[in-house]
Amino acid sequence: MRTFRLTALALAALISACRGGPQPVADAVTPSAPPAVVEPVRLTLVGTNDFHGWVMPHRATLPDGQKVEQGGAALFASYVARLREDNPGGVLLVDGGDLFQGTLASNLGEGAIVVDVYNLLGYTAVAIGNHEFDYGPVGPGPMATRPDEDPLGALKARVAQAKFPFLSTNVREKDGSHPAWLGNDGTTVVTVKGVKVGLLGLSTLQTPDTTNPANVVSLKFESLAQSALEATRTLREQGAEVVIAVAHAGGKCTDLSNPRDNSGCSREDGEIYAVLDALPPGSVDAVVAGHTHQTMGHFFGDVPVIETTGMARSFGVVELYVDPVKRRVLPERTRIQAAIPVCGAVDATLNTCDPLRLRGAKDVRMVPATFLGAPVTPDARVEALVAPAEVLVEVEQRRPVGVEIQARMPQVYDAESALGNLIADAMRKEARSDAAVMNAGGIRADLPAGPLTFGKLYEVLPFDNSLAVLDLSADELRRFLSLAYGGRMGVFAVSGLEVTLAACAGPERFKGVTLPGGAPLKAKGTYRVAVPDFLLRGGDGVGPLTSTLPRERISLLQGRDLREVLVAHGRTQKNTLKPPALGRVHMVQSDAPCADAKP
Numbered sequence: 001m002r003t004f005r006l007t008a009l010a011l012a013a014l015i016s017a018c019r020g021g022p023q024p025v026a027d028a029v030t031p032s033a034p035p036a037v038v039e040p041v042r043l044t045l046v047g048t049n050d051f052h053g054w055v056m057p058h059r060a061t062l063p064d065g066q067k068v069e070q071g072g073a074a075l076f077a078s079y080v081a082r083l084r085e086d087n088p089g090g091v092l093l094v095d096g097g098d099l100f101q102g103t104l105a106s107n108l109g110e111g112a113i114v115v116d117v118y119n120l121l122g123y124t125a126v127a128i129g130n131h132e133f134d135y136g137p138v139g140p141g142p143m144a145t146r147p148d149e150d151p152l153g154a155l156k157a158r159v160a161q162a163k164f165p166f167l168s169t170n171v172r173e174k175d176g177s178h179p180a181w182l183g184n185d186g187t188t189v190v191t192v193k194g195v196k197v198g199l200l201g202l203s204t205l206q207t208p209d210t211t212n213p214a215n216v217v218s219l220k221f222e223s224l225a226q227s228a229l230e231a232t233r234t235l236r237e238q239g240a241e242v243v244i245a246v247a248h249a250g251g252k253c254t255d256l257s258n259p260r261d262n263s264g265c266s267r268e269d270g271e272i273y274a275v276l277d278a279l280p281p282g283s284v285d286a287v288v289a290g291h292t293h294q295t296m297g298h299f300f301g302d303v304p305v306i307e308t309t310g311m312a313r314s315f316g317v318v319e320l321y322v323d324p325v326k327r328r329v330l331p332e333r334t335r336i337q338a339a340i341p342v343c344g345a346v347d348a349t350l351n352t353c354d355p356l357r358l359r360g361a362k363d364v365r366m367v368p369a370t371f372l373g374a375p376v377t378p379d380a381r382v383e384a385l386v387a388p389a390e391v392l393v394e395v396e397q398r399r400p401v402g403v404e405i406q407a408r409m410p411q412v413y414d415a416e417s418a419l420g421n422l423i424a425d426a427m428r429k430e431a432r433s434d435a436a437v438m439n440a441g442g443i444r445a446d447l448p449a450g451p452l453t454f455g456k457l458y459e460v461l462p463f464d465n466s467l468a469v470l471d472l473s474a475d476e477l478r479r480f481l482s483l484a485y486g487g488r489m490g491v492f493a494v495s496g497l498e499v500t501l502a503a504c505a506g507p508e509r510f511k512g513v514t515l516p517g518g519a520p521l522k523a524k525g526t527y528r529v530a531v532p533d534f535l536l537r538g539g540d541g542v543g544p545l546t547s548t549l550p551r552e553r554i555s556l557l558q559g560r561d562l563r564e565v566l567v568a569h570g571r572t573q574k575n576t577l578k579p580p581a582l583g584r585v586h587m588v589q590s591d592a593p594c595a596d597a598k599p
Helices: 002-018 073-086 112-121 153-160 224-237 273-276 380-398 417-433 454-460 476-486 561-574
Strands: 043-050 058-061 068-072 091-095 126-127 169-175 187-192 197-203 219-221 242-249 285-290 297-299 303-307 314-323 335-341 345-347 366-367 398-403 435-438 452-454 465-472 493-495 500-503 510-514 526-532 555-561 583-587
Touching: 043 073, 043 285, 058 465, 073 112, 073 314, 073 380, 091 197, 091 242, 091 476, 112 297, 112 380, 112 452, 126 197, 126 242, 153 169, 153 224, 187 224, 197 224, 224 273, 242 273, 273 285, 273 297, 273 303, 285 314, 297 335, 297 500, 297 561, 303 314, 303 335, 398 454, 398 561, 417 435, 417 465, 417 526, 417 555, 435 476, 452 454, 454 561, 465 561, 476 500, 476 510, 476 526, 493 555, 555 561
Parallel strands: 043 091, 091 126, 197 242, 242 285, 285 303, 435 526, 500 583
Antiparallel strands: 043 314, 058 068, 169 219, 187 197, 297 303, 314 335, 345 366, 398 452, 435 493, 465 526, 465 555, 500 510
């Protein structure tokens, strides 16, 4: 009977279930919600390089009378603000070195205004460039002349002023230790959006040749590749999940159309390539380069590298995405925006504010520039900060020097130029020497036509180089020229000489020298050669010759910098300077293309 009742109850439950009746819930399983998808962490790396004191914009007048401006700190600040709005708390702003030397605004205060601006902009870190050492001790002198003067005094003052670190892991004291005055070992670690980011700095090995060698005599510059390798290992051991190199060492990639194709990047005179080749995959996640003033915006393996032509005219951006679980960069998602121009207004057709491109354009119509969907306007805070320096600069820039420039003379680095010849002629005449040699890197801007002002003169010759005279035998002169032209430092200008060079740069570029018209040097003759004191002290690679000269064969004309020499030359020419004829440098073409020729 009990069995019958149980069977009946079971049947009733089954019938109820089939009819959709209420079901027991004690044993029901509630389905779980799908796991939330965690997006990668986006970091925006913003890179500048070779700022060279350009806190104020480049200003130019087009042939039709329109005024155009390019670059400058106040305008760049607006771009940075847009990027920070686009990725709140995720922006790292870094610089590849050479912050200071190059403008009156910077040089009048030994770089102080640049550090003030970088503090305001919120830079994360900067690399130490070769020109960071140019100012020498605190004060007007470019090098220490008394025992109580510190050759690194001006740079130490800027390091103390900065709210960001100056980084260089390969700059060492003579005993191999990291300089205590830097306050770091060339690296730093910051946390951005919860991600630990390690940064390391590198300085070009050319520094002793491209600043006043006397200012860095207490330092040594170790291997870039080995220093970078050691620094990346240290940063990873410290827990860095992302590692970024900020290097005053660069390359050259003129075609920016495809960042994944670096086959067109020139490997000549590019220190950054050796660093990239030496680093194992995964050790560094991005590089902000500098020094060569050439564009880069390419991947080398999975490593993005950016560089601009400098002078605050443009900047680069690398977007990095970090896996939230593995805490590593996802290289397939990395994106590069290379050489973004800094413009407040652009031509409606060409979309640029570059005066060099606009000078040859027809019907230029400037319209407001936009970036990330918003108009670009100068930052009022930066303008206010720079304003006092601009007032001082304006007074100096407008000061006439009493000389008229008959025709525009452009700056040319890789070939003979009228401007280089003019400066060499002025040096030769002032020194009353047989010849003169002017390094291409000492000339930094075009010389415009019209009345010459101190400001324009300063832009052309910003370095406080004095005139020196070397007494050289014919063989020593040849050796000097061989070093000068063989060091990939551009085409030096000469006066009182004619030189023959191979078209391709390299150690064997120098092929011969004669007197004007082709007459040979006298085998037993002695030649007085005027040079900037930068070359006397071994700059641009001529040290192996100049360092061997006896003191009695060197004359240093103190108190006569090259700017004064050029003005004095103009006054002897009825207060007018005109372009000298070309023909002092003869190029011998090669049957094969140069190693760094464009494909």
